[in-house]
Amino acid sequence: MEKIGFIGLGNMGGAICKALIAGGLDVTVFDLNPKALADEAYQNKAAIADSTGAVWKACDIVFLSLPSSKQVVPIIEEFIAAGVQGKTIVDTSTSYPQTTRALYARIKAAGGQLVDLAISGAPADAQNGKLMALFGGDAAMHEKLAPIVRCFADRYPNLGESGAGHVTKILFNFVAMSYVNIYAMAFPLAQKLGLDMDQVYELLLSTGMGCGTMQFYVPKMIHQTYEMAFALELAHKDLSYCRSLFEEFQVPAFLLDGELAMLRTAIRDGKGKMDYSACIGTMFEFFEGK
Incomplete structure (x- = not known):
């Protein structure tokens, strides 16, 4: 053996x-x-x-x-x-x-x-x-x-x-984290406009937009519990790797730039060691004027 x-x-x-x-x-x-x-x-x-x-x-x-x-x-x-x-x-x-x-x-x-x-x-x-x-x-x-x-x-x-496994994982994380970043922007806006976030979540879940990522992340995001699964600072690292891969081909990564800006702000505000779902806290704080 x-x-x-x-x-x-x-x-x-x-x-x-x-x-x-x-x-x-x-x-x-x-x-x-x-x-x-x-x-x-x-x-x-x-x-x-x-x-x-x-x-x-x-x-x-x-x-x-x-x-x-x-x-x-x-x-x-x-x-x-x-x-x-x-x-x-x-x-x-x-x-x-x-x-x-x-x-x-x-x-x-x-x-x-x-x-x-x-x-x-x-x-x-x-x-x-x-x-x-x-x-x-x-x-x-x-x-x-x-x-x-x-x-x-x-x-x-x-x-x-060699490298194909790591490329695939980075692409997986890029897709999944992009979903989470969208949730982090959409739900605080819904709340600010007077909507019930739980109701919006249940409605979205019943449409073609409902998915496992939504089920896993949105409840702990809108209730701000942020149970630990994957550290925000590691998400920032993975997306930075993905950004570098785009740069190697001198191709813009429009969505990624916004995601990284959100995560850098969250890390600056002390959320780096928290679960990735805590990125929504940054948006709540913007809407609250903090």
């Missing part, structure tokens, strides 16, 4: 890692947060490493689940320096695709493998094996990793060459 490493035990990373352990795999884990490592799900069920380097040394396949390429790059640079021959890195983070492709070329040339395996779904889906895992990389690796991925995902499309 190949030894699996897992670095980054946050909400999604922790859920995926626990699914791998439940699947009977030999897993070594590491996180910078001692509280994450203290989770009883890892005690006597996984090897706990004291550094990223220790994970790399002990394992054949190492999963990364980190906030962005900013955290991914230095860890992969450490792995390259230590030697990647015969080893595989699986990046489940939402990383910048062009950075992923550059790292893939270097690792491939040195005898290793880098796979981007972006994740779509909620952490709760991991324990039921119901995530979607968006693969980018060498076709042979798609088949090789399939038994491992089945521990946490039931949809495992091969999107193509």
Whole structure:
């Protein structure tokens, strides 16, 4: 059995890692947060490493689940320096695709493998094996990793060459976050004009505009509960990545510019660590004259 490493035990990373352990795999884990490592799900069920380097040394396949390429790059640079021959890195983070492709070329040339395996779904889906895992990389690796991925995902499309999984995830997030930004503008306007937001929501839900994104986000937006699912600052990062992809082709991204302006304002006002739904709070505040 190949030894699996897992670095980054946050909400999604922790859920995926626990699914791998439940699947009977030999897993070594590491996180910078001692509280994450203290989770009883890892005690006597996984090897706990004291550094990223220790994970790399002990394992054949190492999963990364980190906030962005900013955290991914230095860890992969450490792995390259230590030697990647015969080893595989699986990046489940939402990383910048062009950075992923550059790292893939270097690792491939040195005898290793880098796979981007972006994740779509909620952490709760991991324990039921119901995530979607968006693969980018060498076709042979798609088949090789399939038994491992089945521990946490039931949809495992091969999107193509290196970076394709990360591109697809960024596009997914662009579409979903655009919906949320529209809700954030429409419902405060409805309220300001004297409409009942709950009634407008129920009516919209019954039309062709009703969707899962609306069901998930709008109730906590209009009632301003903002239950945590995805941090606003991470949404800003993902949309910034998407904006950079447009810039590479020197193509305007009209909608994105407005979305990013809203999120930058929300972050300035202290909402960065809150759930993405809190972006509506910025619009409520504008209407209230704050």
